Amino acid sequence: MSDTPFGFGLPPEEPENGDEGKKKDQQSGGGQGPFGFGPPGAGGPGADNPLAAMFGSMNPNDLGAAFQQLGQMLSYEGGPVNWDMAKQIARQTVSQGTSDGTKDASVGPAERTAVQDAVRLADLWLDDATSLPSGAASAVAWSRAEWVEATLPVWKELVDPVAERVGAAMGDVLPEEMQAMAGPLIGMMRSMGGAMFGTQIGQAVGVLAGEVVGSTDIGLPLGPAGKAALLPLNIASFGKDLGIPLEEVRLYLALREAAHQRLFSHVPWLRSHLFGAVEGYARGIKVDTAKLEDVVGQLDPQNPEQLQDALQQGMFQPEDTPEQKAALARLETALALVEGWVDAVVHAAAKPRLSSADALRETLRRRRATGGPAEQTFATLIGLELRPRRLRDASRLWASLTDARGVDGRDGLWAHPDMLPTASDLDDPDGFVHREQLDFSELDKMLGEAASGSAEKTNLKKDDAPADENKDDDKGDGTE
Known part of the structure; x- marks a missing residue:
């Protein structure tokens, strides 16, 4: 099946060998993708999804009964995403544990104290590496489930604009006369869309909860303002095979979390700048309505499997518009500048004090380059893939600015978005630094x-x- 940025799709028809084949298909998780609506062979919470089971057994004779049952199940009347379902799926995913066999657990007093001490020491070290004051009013240690609870409000703010635009495009494709006749059906389809979004996003957030080590891993402030957060269980998993003492791993990651907190606390426009780029991307979504109208016009109401096949073939592929490209470029550059600044500042603070600073820095860079949390999350939810080359270039640019203008001069560029380097400046960091020197x-x-x-x-x-x-x-x- 062809996936949209949100992985829309429905499972294939019921197997031809009757109840026995149906039973085998349900046991093997057949017809379900990673979020319960994709190709066969995947497991996860979607394997028990009643929506997938219903569509798998649907035939023309019980179409009315199926939609009646669907309407009862999907009585959700909220926004474009069923966030209650997303939360439930995320919690279920967390409870299942990660691929390495680690299960979520409550954070003990010793781990909380260790995190608080690490963040406190990290803030002291950062005082010498940046002119921005501390941004962490408190430090907390979260379990994976606590990370899900704390970050869902921000995920809602990020994802709702995109889901709203895709959902509107799905509803607008029907001719007006069909919309008038199929009003209740459209309402149920929107509820179904909210459930599909909720299922996928819940799965993505749940998987991410098993990987992240803090509240700012993806370059955005996902947690409450002024609260530095680390996940002791994931930190232990991250450092397990590095051959570096856990205390050093924890401290280095605390430096990164504390540096992010300083930046987002003392650059007031930065958060709205990043989230505004996501909304700009959502405004630029344009679905190929001609293709959709062609597909809908050829559908046979007596053959619902045809609609199922159309969904599987990805009839909701958004167009790649100039507006989307511009918004994604703006977001990608801003995230690269954030991550590059944190990388440069943390390295300056850790290098003289931690013998493992170089190794940890390179490990984190490779983690991002091989598909770390940021890339996977944005690629799944809004189609954005961060390019590691941008992060390295941004880090080199900030380091060069430090050498040329000092810490105060470097951090002064965050005073206004118009003062920041652009995407073309990341292609030529030395040129930007030289030009800045001449200008000043x-x-x-x-x-x-x-x-x-x-x-x-x-x-x-x-x-x-x-x-x-x-x-x-x-x-x-x-x-x-």
């Missing part, structure tokens, strides 16, 4: 000349003042 030299020269001119004028006024006073005195003497 000229600015300093202009300011110096302005200051000198102002001083000369002030001196001239001072020199003229006594003469005027004497002149007034002479006039006064004459009148007397």
Whole structure:
């Protein structure tokens, strides 16, 4: 099947060998993708999805009964995503554990204390590496389930605009006369779409909860503002085969979390800038309505399997519009600058103090390059794939700016989005640094000349003042 950015699709028909084949298909998870609506052979929470089972057994004779049952099951009337279902699926995914066999567990007092101490020490080290003050008012240790609970509100803010646009495109494709006749059916389809979105997003968030080590792994502030968060269980899994003491791994990851907190706390426009790029992408979504109308026009109401086949063939592929390209480029560049700044600042703080700093830095870079949490999440939810080359270039640019202008000059670029490097600047970091040096030299020269001119004028006024006073005195003497 051809996947859309949200992996729409439905399972194939019921096997021809009757109840026995149906039973085998259900036991093997056949007809279900990673989120319960894709190709066969995948497991996960979707394997027990009643929607997939229903569509798998649907035939023309019980079409009415099937939709009646579907309407009862999908009574959800909220937004484009059923977030109650997403939360439930995410929690179920977390409870199943990760592929390495680790199960989620409550965080103990010793782990909480270790995280708090690590964040506190990390903030002290960062004071020498950045001019931005601490942004973490508190430090917390989360279980995977707690990470899901704490980050779902931000996922909702990120995903809803995209899901809304895709859902609207799905509803608008029917001719007006069909929409008038099929009003209740469209409502049920939207509820079904909300359930499909909720299932997929819940699965994605649940899987991500087994990988992330903090609240800022994907370059966005997913947790509450001012709260540095680490996941002790995932930190232990991350450092298990590195041959580096757990204390050093925890401290290095605490440096990254604390650096992100400083940036997002003291650059007030940054969060809205990033989230605005996601909304810009959503506004640019344009579904190929001509293709959809062609498919819908050829559907036979007496042959519902035809609709199922059309869904499987990816009839909801969004077009690659200039608006989307521009929004994704803006988001990708901003995320690269955030990650590059954190990488450069953390390395500056850790290098003199941790013997494992270089190894940990390279491990995290490779993790991202081979499909880390950020790439997987954005590729699944909004079609964005971060390019590791951008992160390395951004880190090199920030390091070069530090050498050329110092910590204060480097961090001063975050004062306004127009001052930040662009995507073309990431292609030529040295050129940007050199140009910035020239621009600031000229600015300093202009300011110096302005200051000198102002001083000369002030001196001239001072020199003229006594003469005027004497002149007034002479006039006064004459009148007397």
